[in-house]
Amino acid sequence: MKDVLAAKLAGLGSREEKYNAAREFLQELILQIMDRQGYFANLAFVGGTALRVLYDLPRFSEDLDFCLVKKDGFRFDRLLAALKRELGLNGFDVEASADKKEKNVLGEFIRFKGLLFDLGLTSHKAEKLFIKLEIDANPPAGYLTEISLVNKNFLFKVRSYDLPSLFAAKLHAFLFRQYAKGRDYYDLLWFLARKTPVNCALLSAAAEQTEGGRFNLDANALKALLREKIAQTDFHKILNDVAPFLSDRAEREYFKKDYFLTAIEKGLA
Secondary structure: OHHHHHHHHHOOOOHHHHHHHHHHHHHHHHHHHHHHOOHHHOEEEEHHHHHHHHHOOOEOOOOEEEEEOOOOOOOHHHHHHHHHHHHHHOOOOEEOOOOOOOOOEEEEEEEEEOHHHHOOOOOOOOOEEEEEEEEEOOOOOOOOEEEEEEEOOOEEEEEEEOHHHHHHHHHHHHHHOOOOOHHHHHHHHHHHHOOOOOOHHHHHHHHHHHHOOOOOOOHHHHHHHHHHHHHOOOHHHHHHHHHHHEOOHHHHHHOOHHHHHHHHHHHOO
């Protein structure tokens, strides 16, 4: 499998392009393994990588994020052990272990040892490529899921939140994350340009879970919160944060306050 990955990278130009392509190849291999091991009976794929894999979001993403939608029979340590075993059978030397107690958010890095050196992407043998798995073990109520078939680097099926629920989860991160993240801004524009409906029940439940109190986030309340957030944004900092993940550098142009305010007015019904 490592030879297949090397051949895929051969036609690419910069180190950055090759690194992003290698990470996506491995992300999709992990998803295929999870499918074949039956883990999407318990988990729903969410986040920016889900948008990239399922909807061709035109930016790169780092992590694999999931929500635990069925707790019965799920063990995080068994998932990591299965990934380590199956990735090893595919020719990759990996580290992955769950040493921590079960928490509301389960997270661990899959560490690919020696791969960057073998692919000619670093001169340091000890440098590792990391892919983080993160699972919300107590997701808020109101989500809807669907099954999708993917055929890019690998053929597999995946359970994910539906698009309005993915939008609600992204809006929750955008509005209530303790720090500004450039990828949240990019994804917000993407959803708004598609005029994606919002699963307001999920968004309100998520806000109540993290912020306390009662929320009824309809379109008007949501627009007001988004305008306030945009007014406080340092777009120079946001652009610097998101720039490494843009597949098209020309998209840097859109990281301006006026573009976002216009998109909010036109993109939310």
